[in-house]
Amino acid sequence: MATVALFHSVYGLRPLELQAAERLRAGGHSVLAPDLYDGRLAGSVEEGFAIKDEIGWRSLCERAERAVADLPPDAVLGGFSMGAGIAASLWPDRPEAAGILLLHSIAEIPANARPGTPVQVHLADPDPFEPADEVAAWLSALAGSSIALEVFHYPGAGHLFADATLSDHDAQAARLMWERVERLLATL
Numbered sequence: 001m002a003t004v005a006l007f008h009s010v011y012g013l014r015p016l017e018l019q020a021a022e023r024l025r026a027g028g029h030s031v032l033a034p035d036l037y038d039g040r041l042a043g044s045v046e047e048g049f050a051i052k053d054e055i056g057w058r059s060l061c062e063r064a065e066r067a068v069a070d071l072p073p074d075a076v077l078g079g080f081s082m083g084a085g086i087a088a089s090l091w092p093d094r095p096e097a098a099g100i101l102l103l104h105s106i107a108e109i110p111a112n113a114r115p116g117t118p119v120q121v122h123l124a125d126p127d128p129f130e131p132a133d134e135v136a137a138w139l140s141a142l143a144g145s146s147i148a149l150e151v152f153h154y155p156g157a158g159h160l161f162a163d164a165t166l167s168d169h170d171a172q173a174a175r176l177m178w179e180r181v182e183r184l185l186a187t188l
Helices: 015-026 045-055 057-068 082-093 132-141 171-187
Strands: 003-007 030-032 076-080 100-103 118-125 148-155
Touching: 003 015, 003 057, 003 082, 015 030, 015 076, 015 171, 045 057, 057 082, 076 082, 082 100, 100 171, 118 171, 148 171
Parallel strands: 003 030, 003 076, 076 100, 100 118, 118 148
Antiparallel strands: none
């Protein structure tokens, strides 16, 4: 079974991430879901961005680095929305990562990505935070990449469609996303 580091969205460490960690643990995986906001929670996306900006991106990435320091080098890196960016920020220094889970967001793929690294991307369609033209440009830039990329689109779902506490929630899309994630983790 896999060891997984799962990073929270801009809202902070909430039921979405905690329940996801429990779901994966129930599947036999070891899961770390660090709180990069030190207990702070956002009541809105705007408040979440304000907390993120107050702490600063560099500080959030440093907190994430400390959180995963004791995990095996092949730990799967994943995150929800902003957390996908956090996971991607760790990837260059953890090229042995067994897999990457970009949930509700795209993120930069490092130049030193190990060939064949499984990368799953799960996106709402349309998504105001990941516009179709930006996703298309991102995919175009990855043409010829040696990673094992799978991109899944969920038509009509809201940005954080896996979060049952938000109006974005789409139960069918969330179920399908988790089936795909669990299938990937079972292969590692």
